[in-house]
Amino acid sequence: MRTTSRIAILGGGPVGMVTALLLARRGIAATLYDARPVDDLRRDRRLLALSRGSLQILGALLGAGTLPLAPIRRVHVSSRGHAGAAHLGSPAANPAGDAARDPDFGAKPVGATVWYADLVAALARAIDAEPRITAERPRRVLGLQQHPDCVRVTLDDGSEIACALAIDAEGGPDRHRSVGDAAPVRSHALLADLTLDGLAPGDAFERFTHEGPFALLPVPGGRQQMSMIWCLPSEIARARQQAPEEPLLREIAQTLGPRFHAPTAIGPRSVFPLRPTRVDRVCEHRLVHIGNSAQVLHPVAGQGFNLGLRDCVCLVDCLTDTPAGTDIRRTRDVAAALARYGATRRLDRAVVPALTGMLPQLFSSAPLPVAMARSAALGALDLLPDVRRAFARLLMFGVRV
């Protein structure tokens, strides 16, 4: 058995890699294990919407201009077949970027999109350049056991390591007892790029339908291209993944409604299973769950990674923000740091998943009173600046305690 005083990060997706880099910037060494090589992760076709808060974190970590981004300036939220729409972001008629005319966002983008693949590649390059981080890939974690003074991690090469603190960033909903436990996957996200005319640069769209939410996001470097994410009952998502192009484009045009130009082409399609989950206890002795290992969100509002990034920052702060730092060999120190972490993250981890879980259900309900209430809510969001700003702050920075 190898014994290490280092922190072991189990899972080297975006959340695991950001955590390793944040720790390294504070002088703390870590070893990161991931089951897959980086090239494998780079085949992922997900486009992530990053909030302004996330852009600040990644900018400080990777340097400005490192990530290929597409700014999101304005988000249009509407519901198919019902009145009422809300708009978040800079007013359309503010081309000079006058901050006084945009009290909500100071004429700055609401956020930006990045391909998961590009994010992973940039983080992996930063990790390669960081001597405090050892990355072992491909190296699958097979299991772990807690002991009073260490965590023993079993790896797929037959070796075992004993580390002082294990950070679980393996993602994926299947490994936890949680909300939706063992429930079959009932919905999938259908992803594809659409070619579409007549959109202002930086526009993003969220359209709720009875089948599920439909979103269009601007693509880095794409002029008339938008990335579609359409959350659907699983059997419909799979059927539309295989459907011929022409009828599918007609279906999409009907979903978007008459105010949009009809899409003229659709790129390769992929589907992702959707199963929101959440673990109740994020800290267990010398083990802590962060990112998707702690909670998997419905992608409706593009908040999963944004929430996971706030996990990373908070965890590293809790491990380092004491006068003497945390001596991770001492059980008492680890317990105190992880207790601070759990308490600080409680509200954000409760509110954001609850909100994103509620939206698809609310908008798929057909009864008239519900339809009237949601039209009124969209209208209120558009007309009441204080409500809109509070909602925008929540999406950009989460719940702060």
Ligand SMILES: Cc1cc2nc3c(=O)[nH]c(=O)nc-3n(C[C@H](O)[C@H](O)[C@H](O)COP(=O)(O)OP(=O)(O)OC[C@H]3O[C@@H](n4cnc5c(N)ncnc54)[C@H](O)[C@@H]3O)c2cc1C
């Ligand atoms: C369709 C879709 C769209 C999304 N859009 C957005 C969005 O717009 N904005 C947003 O903020 N979020 C979005 N999300 C959520 C976002 O993708 C996740 O929150 C984010 O990827 C979580 O990162 P992670 O590192 O925690 O987990 P993952 O990205 O799942 O990475 C986990 C890593 O752990 C590794 N691993 C797994 N098991 C093991 C093991 N046993 N041993 C070693 N390694 C292991 C995997 O290989 C992987 O590299 C979206 C999700 C989906 C599905």
